[in-house]
Amino acid sequence: MTIKGKAYIAGIFEHPTRHAPDKSTAQLHAEVAKGAIEDAGLSKDDVDGYFCAGDAPGGAWPMVDYLGLNTKKLRHVDSTETGGCSYIIHLGHAAEAIAAGKCSIALITLAGKPRTGAMPPRASGAEADFELAYGATTHNAYGMCAMRHMHDYGTTSEQLAWIKVAASHHAQYNPHAMLKDVVTVEDVLNSPMISDPLHRMDCCVVSDGGGALIVTTPEIAKSLKKPLVRLIGHGEAMKGPRGGKDLDLTYSAGIWSGPRAFEEAGITPEDIKYASIYDSFTITVLMQLEDLGFCKKGEGGKFVADGNLISGVGKLPFNTDGGGLCSNHPVNRGGMTKILEAVRQLRGEAHPKVQVQNCDLAIAHGTGGLLGVRHAASTAILERV
Amino acid sequence: MSEAKKYPAPVTNPETAAFWDAAKEGKFMIKRCTACGEAHYFPRAICPFCYSDKTVWEESSGEATIYTWSLMRKSPTGPYAIGYVTLKEGPSLQTNFVDCDLETLKIGQKVKVVFKPTDGAPLPFFTPV
Numbered sequence: 001m002t003i004k005g006k007a008y009i010a011g012i013f014e015h016p017t018r019h020a021p022d023k024s025t026a027q028l029h030a031e032v033a034k035g036a037i038e039d040a041g042l043s044k045d046d047v048d049g050y051f052c053a054g055d056a057p058g059g060a061w062p063m064v065d066y067l068g069l070n071t072k073k074l075r076h077v078d079s080t081e082t083g084g085c086s087y088i089i090h091l092g093h094a095a096e097a098i099a100a101g102k103c104s105i106a107l108i109t110l111a112g113k114p115r116t117g118a119m120p121p122r123a124s125g126a127e128a129d130f131e132l133a134y135g136a137t138t139h140n141a142y143g144m145c146a147m148r149h150m151h152d153y154g155t156t157s158e159q160l161a162w163i164k165v166a167a168s169h170h171a172q173y174n175p176h177a178m179l180k181d182v183v184t185v186e187d188v189l190n191s192p193m194i195s196d197p198l199h200r201m202d203c204c205v206v207s208d209g210g211g212a213l214i215v216t217t218p219e220i221a222k223s224l225k226k227p228l229v230r231l232i233g234h235g236e237a238m239k240g241p242r243g244g245k246d247l248d249l250t251y252s253a254g255i256w257s258g259p260r261a262f263e264e265a266g267i268t269p270e271d272i273k274y275a276s277i278y279d280s281f282t283i284t285v286l287m288q289l290e291d292l293g294f295c296k297k298g299e300g301g302k303f304v305a306d307g308n309l310i311s312g313v314g315k316l317p318f319n320t321d322g323g324g325l326c327s328n329h330p331v332n333r334g335g336m337t338k339i340l341e342a343v344r345q346l347r348g349e350a351h352p353k354v355q356v357q358n359c360d361l362a363i364a365h366g367t368g369g370l371l372g373v374r375h376a377a378s379t380a381i382l383e384r385v
Numbered sequence: 386m387s388e389a390k391k392y393p394a395p396v397t398n399p400e401t402a403a404f405w406d407a408a409k410e411g412k413f414m415i416k417r418c419t420a421c422g423e424a425h426y427f428p429r430a431i432c433p434f435c436y437s438d439k440t441v442w443e444e445s446s447g448e449a450t451i452y453t454w455s456l457m458r459k460s461p462t463g464p465y466a467i468g469y470v471t472l473k474e475g476p477s478l479q480t481n482f483v484d485c486d487l488e489t490l491k492i493g494q495k496v497k498v499v500f501k502p503t504d505g506a507p508l509p510f511f512t513p514v
Contacts (some may be wrong), residue, residue: 063402129395129405130427133508135460140467143455151453151492196456242427243433244476247452247469372453373479 008221011040011214028111049103053086083368112212112331159301171322233265394505447498
């Protein structure tokens with residue numbers, strides 16, 4: 001059994017807003033749902049599968065009701081919550097459901113407003129009494145990974161900075177990007193230290209907004225007018241300290257989700273023309289590139305340096321929308337926007353200055369939770385048909 | 386700074402109450418599985434490695450080395466350093482470093498456990514030896 005080629009992404013929409021104090025969170029979900037359904041050339045009454053995560057107010061059933069989905073038709077619902085990579089996992093689960101005949105037109109939505117107001121704290125697990133008091137945040141949890149990666153492999157702040165530099169080169173062409181200025185390695189190193197060894201410019205933006213996808217069958221996708229983009233490989237995985245045995249913060253669950261996706265797709269990292277890699281922090285990108293096999297473990301610093309991630313310059317164009325480091329990071333969850341830019345690249349709809357030529361194979365990869373504590377990872381490999 | 390910081394009291398539950406009772410006496414406890422011999426942290430009733438329920442409490446030496454750390458430069462309660470330490474007995478755990486110059490922490494540095502009060506049971510932290 002495989003989901004290879006069984007599901008197509010027929011509709012995408014990214015909310016142009018980066019600050020939405022005048023809108024409700026549910027409204028943003030509705031606006032992105034409408035956008036993706038219209039992009040596909042479908043109607044909301046066609047939707048028979050709905051996927052959402054912890055950002056959807058009240059969860060799946062209030063959202064299905066609020067969105068006015070056709071409940072006589074809706075026959076598959078999934079509210080898997082794995083933080084920022086939830087939507088990449090949803091994409092895989094939608095393909096599974098479509099392959100099994102459980103739905104034929106799936107809608108996946110993400111939206112929220114962390115820039116307008118603080119998000120509610122995430123629920124904690126059995127570890128609460130033994131960890132919450134120590135104040136793990138995104139900044140210091142990823143800082144701990146970067147610190148150990150530098151110790152074990154000699155990775156430098158200059159190398160991490162190149163990731164931000166590449167993102168900024170792309171963001172200058174995105175009219176919606178929050179940070180459009182091209183920056184240098186020196187700019188990153190001179191930005192204030194937030195949580196050692198991560199500087200402010202190693203960190204992503206905080207933005208309101210959202211995005212949505214329509215995933216459907218090959219037959220329906222071919223009946224619509226959009227360029228054909230299909231899922232050919234998918235993987236998901238989780239990692240945590242596991243009782244404190246053999247702690248190693250220099251790799252992520254991507255070390256398992258990546259090979260699963262590549263194996264299903266029947267391709268290797270060398271075949272990938274464009275990569276959307278979750279960039280909550282620069283270190284997130286560096287570790288994911290290693291874990292996915294774009295370079296050996298420990299060689300991520302060398303791989304990202306000297307513009308290797310800049311479209312038209314380097315070997316592996318990444319996050320050509322500017323990514324979370326420069327464009328947006330709706331709801332502090334980067335998985336959705338990673339899929340959206342990968343689909344634009346495969347459709348040939350990226351900005352001409354960053355569009356990868358003959359882009360027929362792309363990867364969208366993300367993590368959720370805290371890389372330095374407990375997290376999930378998901379990898380999707382997409383192909384233009 | 387760290388002395389003045391107010392830490393939340395552990396909620397505790399039947400599975401972990403013995404840990405917090407021992408903490409009140411200044412003892413830092415880990416769990417060890419008598420079936421597979423592995424120690425783990427935080428404490429569970431069922432061994433996370435072999436799923437045996439033959440886990441027993443063991444007092445840790447409280448001696449550890451810093452696996453990694455990160456100094457949060459600003460927060461509503463001031464700067465603080467989070468990290469992981471690896472206990473002499475094996476398990477690694479998340480903590481904060483206290484009672485020291487936070488700028489001089491180093492991976493591999495030797496540290497020891499120290500308890501800080503809350504409104505309930507005290508919490509374990511680590512400080513350089």
